[in-house]
Amino acid sequence: MLKKIIFASLSAVVIxxxxxxxxxxVAALFCDHMVLQQKSDAPIWGWALPNEQIxxxxxxxxxxxxxxxxxxxxxxxxxxTPTAGGPYTIKIKGSNEIIxxxxxxxxxxxxxxxxxxxxxxGWLGTKRSKSDIAQAKNTNIRIIGVxxxxxxxxxxxxxxxxxxxxPATSEQVKWL
Numbered sequence: 001m002l003k004k005i006i007f008a009s010l011s012a013v014v015i016x017x018x019x020x021x022x023x024x025x026v027a028a029l030f031c032d033h034m035v036l037q038q039k040s041d042a043p044i045w046g047w048a049l050p051n052e053q054i055x056x057x058x059x060x061x062x063x064x065x066x067x068x069x070x071x072x073x074x075x076x077x078x079x080x081t082p083t084a085g086g087p088y089t090i091k092i093k094g095s096n097e098i099i100x101x102x103x104x105x106x107x108x109x110x111x112x113x114x115x116x117x118x119x120x121x122g123w124l125g126t127k128r129s130k131s132d133i134a135q136a137k138n139t140n141i142r143i144i145g146v147x148x149x150x151x152x153x154x155x156x157x158x159x160x161x162x163x164x165x166x167p168a169t170s171e172q173v174k175w176l
Contacts, residue, residue, distance in 0.1 A: 024048040024094035027157045032101050033165035035142045037108045038084045045076035045156070048094045059088035060105070074156070081105050104140060122174035133174050141168035143176055 026046035036042045044056060048069050056065040060082050067077035079090075086104035091097060111117065121129045145161030166172045 022049050023096045024052070024054060024092060024098060026092060026098060026100075028160050029144065029158065030090075030100060031160075031164050033103075033142055033167065034100065034144070035104045035106055035108055035165065036079075036081050038081055038105045040081050041078035042081050043076060043078050044090075044092075045074070046092070047073045048075060049073055052094050054092065054094045057091040057093070059090060059103070060085070104142065106140070120173075120175045133170050136168050136170045136173045139167035139169060142166065143168060143172065145176065 024046060025048070026044065030044055030046070044065075046054070048054060050069055050071050050073050052069045052073075052075075054067045054069065054075050054077070056067075056077060056079055058065075058079050058081075061080070063080070065077045065079045067075040069075040082105055084104075084106040086106075087102045088105070090100040090103055092100070121133055142165040144165045147159040147161055149155065149159065166176070
């Protein structure tokens with residue numbers, strides 16, 4: 001009887017593990033409300049089962065991009081982006097389908113630097129900062145935060161400060 005319980009338990013673990021790793025996943029940056037660089041070959045990557053065919057269908061074109069995962073389950077491809085515009089959706093399909101919605105195409109700026117860049121505008125408490133917060137109403141400007149991580153090796157993914165890109169509105173920019 002004990003052997004049957006152990007066998008059943010191990011079988012369940014194997015089935016659950018293969019189910020968990022069989023879903024197509026994308027790097028954390030590829031999520032709702034994201035911005036992609038206009039007029040470029042924008043890279044997109046993720047993971048799935050080894051040798052799985054992945055199809056990416058951007059909402060701004062009928063053309064698709066494809067990738068096949070390597071032996072470790074990693075995949076990467078590029079998608080051609082138009083001039084600034086949106087919002088669009090991007091469908092990523094393998095064994096499952098991921099739909100990324102409210103995607104804008106435009107200019108992507110990466111800001112990094114000294115510790116004073118961590119100070120939120122709401123923290124300043126000045127007349128100017130209060131005015132700037134009140135006027136922040138541009139949902140076409142998006143912000144993404146990436147958590148600190150130190151590594152001696154190239155990272156293929158990141159941990160986000162929140163789960164999506166955020167629009168530059170008064171509610172969002174105050175404490176970012």
